[in-house]
Amino acid sequence: QKEVEQNSGPLSVPEGAIASLNCTYSDRGSQSFFWYRQYSGKSPELIMFIYSNGDKEDGRFTAQLNKASQYVSLLIRDSQPSDSATYLCAVTPGGGADGLTFGKGTHLIIQP
Amino acid sequence: NAGVMQNPRHLVRRRGQEARLRCSPMKGHSHVYWYRQLPEEGLKFMVYLQKENIIDESGMPKERFSAEFPKEGPSILRIQQVVRGDSAAYFCASSLGGASTEAFFGQGTRLTVV
Numbered sequence: 001q002k003e004v005e006q007n008s009g010p011l012s013v014p015e016g017a018i019a020s021l022n023c024t025y026s027d028r029g030s031q032s033f034f035w036y037r038q039y040s041g042k043s044p045e046l047i048m049f050i051y052s053n054g055d056k057e058d059g060r061f062t063a064q065l066n067k068a069s070q071y072v073s074l075l076i077r078d079s080q081p082s083d084s085a086t087y088l089c090a091v092t093p094g095g096g097a098d099g100l101t102f103g104k105g106t107h108l109i110i111q112p
Numbered sequence: 113n114a115g116v117m118q119n120p121r122h123l124v125r126r127r128g129q130e131a132r133l134r135c136s137p138m139k140g141h142s143h144v145y146w147y148r149q150l151p152e153e154g155l156k157f158m159v160y161l162q163k164e165n166i167i168d169e170s171g172m173p174k175e176r177f178s179a180e181f182p183k184e185g186p187s188i189l190r191i192q193q194v195v196r197g198d199s200a201a202y203f204c205a206s207s208l209g210g211a212s213t214e215a216f217f218g219q220g221t222r223l224t225v226v
Contacts, residue, residue, distance in 0.1 A: 004154075034214070043203055043217040044155065088155065098168050098210045099145055099157030 001010040002027040002093050004102035014111050019076040021087050021106050026070070029094015030101075033065055034073045038105065044088055048074060079110045114139065116206050116218035118185075124224045125194045133189040133221045137206030142189045145215060146172075146179060149201045161187055194225045 003026045011090055013019040021035075032051050036044035038085045050063040050072065056087040062075040072091075093101055117136040123130050137144050146158040151209055157171040161181040172179065173198040176194075181187040201222050 104154035
């Protein structure tokens with residue numbers, strides 16, 4: 001069974017620091033990787049996507065992908081209290097399937 | 113530019129009734145996905161549709177659940193003879209292409225079976 005693993009947290013980070021969120025996946029055929037943010041009771045909101053090994057930066061967010069290690073991460077610089085949410089890692093499974101496989105999410109708390 | 117629209121936002125059904133959840137994708141998107149999120153659980157893929165076609169329903173229970181995306185109108189997720197275990201948040205997402213492209217989620221329908 002294809003799995004996406006995340007530490008459920010909570011991960012507590014002081015305001016202004018860097019928050020580092022990690023995700024591992026089991027399907028070596030996965031090609032696309034996504035990070036979603038979900039506030040309590042709300043819908044997932046797409047933050048970042050990455051397809052190639054290496055880093056991808058967008059504002060305060062950086063996604064990192066290492067396909068050899070089957071590892072993807074999200075860094076949030078200059079963390080703000082509004083970044084407090086659950087962060088969901090999602091991957092597209094290999095083999096032609098099209099539905100995203102999600103991790104259970106990491107609960108991030110930014111302490112003022 | 114409206115995003116993905118789902119209705120109703122909240123739905124209460126008694127055991128044995130039918131639940132119909134509707135989803136209108138973002139303008140220009142022809143790919144629709146349905147996911148279910150149980151309390152304290154991750155999002156689980158249910159079904160992937162394009163206009164008039166079910167592409168992948170591997171995540172959908174074989175009984176009582178069905179989905180469609182007609183040529184005109186929204187996508188519909190139908191749950192027949194609901195049971196308490198069907199209580200969950202059901203999210204619809206849409207994308208321009210297949211799942212290798214970015215998918216955007218609607219606000220979800222929270223189904224409560226009493």
